[in-house]
Structures are given as structure tokens and as C-alpha cells.
Amino acid sequence: MSFFGRKAASSVAEERLKLILVQDRSLLPPAQFERLKEDIINILSNYFEINKSEINLTIERENRKTILEAIVPVLSVKRDK
Amino acid sequence: MGRTIVVTAGKGGVGKTTVTANIGASLAKMGKSVVVVDMDIGLRNLDVVMGLENRVVYNIMDISEEKCKINQALVRDKHLTSLFLLPASQVHTKDDIDVDKIVEIISTIESSVDYVVLDSPAGIEKGFESAAAPAKEALIVVTPDVSSVRDADRVIGLLESKGVSAISLIVNRYDLNLVEKKKMLDYNSIVEILGVDLIGIIPEDKAIIDSTNRGEILVSNASGSPAAKAFENVAKRIEGENVPLSDFTQARGMFWFLRRER
Numbered sequence: 001m002s003f004f005g006r007k008a009a010s011s012v013a014e015e016r017l018k019l020i021l022v023q024d025r026s027l028l029p030p031a032q033f034e035r036l037k038e039d040i041i042n043i044l045s046n047y048f049e050i051n052k053s054e055i056n057l058t059i060e061r062e063n064r065k066t067i068l069e070a071i072v073p074v075l076s077v078k079r080d081k
Numbered sequence: 082m083g084r085t086i087v088v089t090a091g092k093g094g095v096g097k098t099t100v101t102a103n104i105g106a107s108l109a110k111m112g113k114s115v116v117v118v119d120m121d122i123g124l125r126n127l128d129v130v131m132g133l134e135n136r137v138v139y140n141i142m143d144i145s146e147e148k149c150k151i152n153q154a155l156v157r158d159k160h161l162t163s164l165f166l167l168p169a170s171q172v173h174t175k176d177d178i179d180v181d182k183i184v185e186i187i188s189t190i191e192s193s194v195d196y197v198v199l200d201s202p203a204g205i206e207k208g209f210e211s212a213a214a215p216a217k218e219a220l221i222v223v224t225p226d227v228s229s230v231r232d233a234d235r236v237i238g239l240l241e242s243k244g245v246s247a248i249s250l251i252v253n254r255y256d257l258n259l260v261e262k263k264k265m266l267d268y269n270s271i272v273e274i275l276g277v278d279l280i281g282i283i284p285e286d287k288a289i290i291d292s293t294n295r296g297e298i299l300v301s302n303a304s305g306s307p308a309a310k311a312f313e314n315v316a317k318r319i320e321g322e323n324v325p326l327s328d329f330t331q332a333r334g335m336f337w338f339l340r341r342e343r
Contacts, residue, residue, distance in 0.1 A: 008263035014270050017227050021234055021274065 026059050027066060033059075040070060049075040083114075085187060085197040086319070087216035087245070091232030093203030095224045096253040099289060099299075101200035102130045103309070104220070106298040107316030109164035113195040116155065118167040118187065120212035121202035122178055125169035132159060132296025133166050142170035145182040151190060160301045165194075175208040187215035205239055213240060218247040220315075221277065224254045225266040234275055249280035251315060256285045281315035282326060283308050 028036065037057050044050055056071040088101045098121075105117035119127035122142065128134045139154035151167075158164035167190070170177075191197050201212035213219070219240050223233045233250075240248055252268045259265035272279045286308030292299040300309045314324045 010260070010263045010266050010270075013227050013266050014274075017230055017266075017274055020227070020231055024231065024234060025238075 022060065025066075028059060033057075040072075044072060047078055048072075049078065051075055083191045083194045083196050084218060085191050085199065085216045086218045086220055087120075087199040087201055087213050088220045088222060089201035089209060089212065089236055089240075090203065090222040090229070091205060091209075091236040092224075092229045095222050095229050096283070097203075097222050098126050098130050098200050099293065100220065100222050100251055100253065100283070100312075101127060101198050102298045103300050103312040104316055104319070105196070105198045106158070106161055106164055106300045107313045108196050108198075108319065109158070109161040110300065110313070111316060111320065112163070113320075114163045114193075115196045115198065116165045116167055116190050116194050117198045117200065118190075119169035120183075120199050120208065122169050122208060122211075123171065123174045124202065125171050127200050128156070128166060128168050129296065130293055131166055131298055133168075134296070137166075137168045140168040140170040141183070141186065142173045142177065144186050145179055151186065158298075158301075160298075175202070175206065175211075178207060178211045180207075180211045180214050183211050184215045191215075205236060209236075209239075210243075213243055213245060216245060218249075219245050220249055220251055220280065221275075222251050222253050223271060223275070225252060225256075225260070225268070225271060227266075230266070230271055230274060237275060237277060248277045250275060250277050251281050251283060252279065253283045254285045255282050279326070280318050281311055283311045283315075 026033070037055065040057065041050065041052055041055065051073040054073045058069045060067050060069070088097050088104070090097050101117050105115045109115045117127060118141065119125045121127075128137050133156050136156045139149040141154065143149045144151055144154050155165040155167055158166065187197055187199070199212045199216055202208035221233050221237060223229050237248055250272060252271060255268060256265055260267050268279065268282055284307045286306055288303045288306035289299055289308055292302045295302065299306065300312050303309055304313075317324045
């Protein structure tokens, strides 16, 4: 922070860059991303009762590696009858 | 068998051509045989930066179209006897490029020199692709601003997908004074964000404007200037020498500009 309470330009640039790159690096277009999410829900639903509203799916690039992370709250396991 | 390095950036105007000329000249000063290739078909400029525009007869498209031999198109530098320019065509467009032919030409040249340095055009289209195709190594030129770093990130991703894995970063036009006032991005942030190895930091240096206007390569014309020293250090690091980035990590205070990068 500088004298007038404004953030340093270099910090603003860094924060903006990081946000821009999160978007740029997410490799799937939004529509395809939604389809992927649906597919994952459908497959998992064969085995688990899941809380669909709390699924968190992210694709990130870190250190030049792409990581797909899915956090899926499982309510219960479905048993074969 | 030599090494083929592409100098690229994504964004235009960040100094690819200046970096190509100066790294090529620095390697030649170290006794290496070097061919610098202008891959900006239709918008050539490396000849002008090197002051060789009046000596250009043939170009890389003439070789590709079998109108001349490779040796006929090479232009020797005015000062350095082991530095050669292979000019781009000014009358063709990127659509005229035959990528396979270019790869073949560069590989022929590579087999008889120490280094081939390819000056890539801006953008990520065919011009960039044909500049990257013959290279196994890449130097990414970035200036400390959001647009340039963003474009560099995209280009690094594309190079990796094409199998160019030896990618190093040159931070160009770095103004330590502005960085210390926290007005300009710090090189550490850029390196961390992009996740590739840093091979050099080139300080903002008015001597570059003077040299370019005269058609002289900075490292030949003003070898004592801060940017020239930095370019020569990059060349040494390319050659495998361990040259520390001392100046930019330790310099502090009002007289930083008096210090010399070693």
C-alpha cells in the first residue's frame, strides 16, 4: 500500500495476471465444461447418492501441469441388489 | 551438429528481433558460427536491425522455391565474420510458407553451424508455427506487463504441445527503478507465474534505440552498455556457463544504474 492507500501498480498487475491466466488456462470452453460436469455426475450416480448442488469441479494449470480436481460430497453408497 | 533456437513471444513489439540479433551476435563474438533467420515472411525487419538491408539478394522463400542455393541467400554480418543472416521474403505472405521445406532448410543449415537462431513473427498462426517447427529450444521474450506475460503463457503452452520442451525466459526492457517503486512487475513474479526457467534480464537501455537507428547490433556497437552486457550473459548461459543474475537481485539504492552486470 502506498501513502494514499492505493495498491502498488505492480501488485495490481500481478493479481490481474493471475486471474486472467486462470481463465486462459482452463482448457475447456464453458459449454463443454458443463457437459463434463453432467457426465461425471451421471457416472458417479451409478455408484453413489451424491449431493449435486455441492459438486466443485475445477481445471487448473499449475507449474505447466493441468490438474482436474473434482470435489463430490457423497451422501451414501448404492449397493447392488 | 548445431542447436536451433526459436525466439518468440506471442505479442508484437516486445523485442524479439533485437534479442535475436544480439544473442546471435553475442554467440558469434564467443567464436561460434551462427545463422540468424528472419521468419517474419512478408514483414521482414531483422535485416534492418542488423544494418544489412542493402546486401540482401535472395531470401528463405527463394531457397524454398528452389530459385537459389542456401549459401547464396546468406548475408555475412558487417563486423562478425561468423555471423550470417538468412533474410525473410518481403513479397510473400505467411500462407505461401511450406513448413516441411522450411524445416528441411533449417536442418541443412544446422548441420554445418553451431547455432541457428530463428526470429519468430508475432502471433500464434502459421508464421509462428513455421518458426517453431524446426526448433528444439525456445527463448520466450517477455516485457514486464500484463499483456505480454499473458501472451507468453499462451505461446509456452503451444510450444509444449509441439514438443519444444527446453523453454527459457528473457525478461526484456526491465526498469529496476520502476520495479523498486513497485510500479512495474518484478521478474520473480513473472517467472513464478509462467513456470519456466529464467535465462536473462535485459535492462531498459537507450543505447538500443541509438544502435538500431544506426543499423548496428548493440553488442557490436556499444558493448559496454548495460543491455549489451545482459545479452552477452544470456549467450554465455546458452553456452552452459554459470553466470549469476547478481545485479538485479542485489542492486539497491540510488546508484543501481552505475553497477555493471557481471
